[in-house]
Amino acid sequence: MAVDRFPVEASHILMFARSIGDTNPIYYDEAHAAGTEVGSIIAPPTFAQASAQFDPDYFLRPKAGQKWFGSGATPSGAMAVEKEETSDAKGDEKKSGSSAGGLHAEQHFTYHRHLQPGDVLTGETKPGENWEKESKRAGVLKFSESITEYRDENGELVITARSVGVVTEKVIEQ
Amino acid sequence: MTLNATEIKVGDSYSEMIVEDLTRTQIVQYAGASGDYNPVHSDEKFVTEVAGYPTVFAHGMLTMGMTGRMVTNYVGDGRLTYYGVRFVNQVWPGDTLTARAEIAAIREEDGDTLVDLTISTTNQDENFVLTGNATARVD
Structure with a gap:
């Protein structure tokens, strides 16, 4: 992303x-x-x-003129098509969204300051570690990490986000 | 509300019911606000017939967001320096969740007094759905 x-x-x-x-x-x-310690609205x-709203390629948002993998006339509109189109996608979320097993495993935020209306940020995401774990309820779990740095217009680091996605071998037993 | 280091100690805790009888509509509301329209969260046909789950389930980030509300109600606005969680069980429509923070440490760093919190959110069956940590500046 x-x-x-x-x-x-x-x-x-x-x-x-x-x-x-x-x-x-x-x-x-x-x-x-205005009357509080922070002095303005924060997020x-x-x-x-x-x-994600501002990522033009975000996989988990339906886009005009493109097939969507959720249901319409059939239970899934375009799973195969979407998978192919996004095969070069780096982000784990993009891959996991089209499969039964892709889930969000961890999310971490480090705040250098808090967001305010008027901030205009950039977000650059880099892949982190990948690892596997065996689980009783869902088979082999494949974890992958990504790190996003959000910077303001002065280039100052505002928030560092670390996300871990997991693809499960099978649907988690309930 | 902010915390004052002289009035807190390790082991102190705070908890809130963060949602009672979670609705499918709130999950949709979160999808709209966050931009994450993964059909597993709103599309009954897809989630049961394609993904293989019994029904739609909440975004992990919705649970993290609601749990974050408990954390900021405890430590005050704009005080967090770190907030991180693991999603350990899925959250389903109808769930009632309670989030809890416990003070694990109070320490000094670069002239600030920081409090480390251990965080957990449980459902109505007392199963953990989220575990995590946060750090906040205190007075």
Whole structure:
């Protein structure tokens, strides 16, 4: 995943906070925020993940004119097609999204400062380690790590995100 | 709310019910806000017939986000320096989740007082769905 321009906007922060059920006014009320220690609206701690909205190639968003692998007339519209198209994709999420077993295993954020409306970030993702583990409930687990550095317009590092995806050999037993 | 180092000690804990009876609609709401439209989270036909799961399930990041709300309610706004989790079990519609933070350490670093938290989120059957850690600046 590479994001050339991730504009952090107040309405997006509001919608994101709503979706996680967080009614803290620091995420939407400018007048309230002005009187707090942070002094302005900030984004919730996991907001950087919404940079996916600004990744033009993000695999897990339906795109106009392209087949989508979710259901329509049939249970899956385009699994084979999507898999082929994204075979050069580096990000684990892109590969795992089309299979039954691709799941998010870990997510870590290191905050150098907190995001505010008006920030315009870039996000550069590099692959990390890969490893395997045997599990009773899902067979062989293949883990892969990626590290994304979010920088502001001055090139300052704002958030470092470390993501671990896992592809399971079989569907996890419930 | 912020924490004051003189008023906290290792072993102190804080917990919140972060969602009661999780709805499919909230999962869809999170998909829209985050941009992650993986059909395993919203598409019953795909998830049961293609992916092979009993029904749709929540994004791990939704659980991390809701758990983060508990953490920031405890440590205060803009205080986190680190927040990381492992997703250890899936979260399903109808789940009621409780998130808990416990103070593992209070330490000094570069002139700041930091608190290390051990975090966990459990479902109504008291199974862990998320485990993790956070670090925050305290006064």
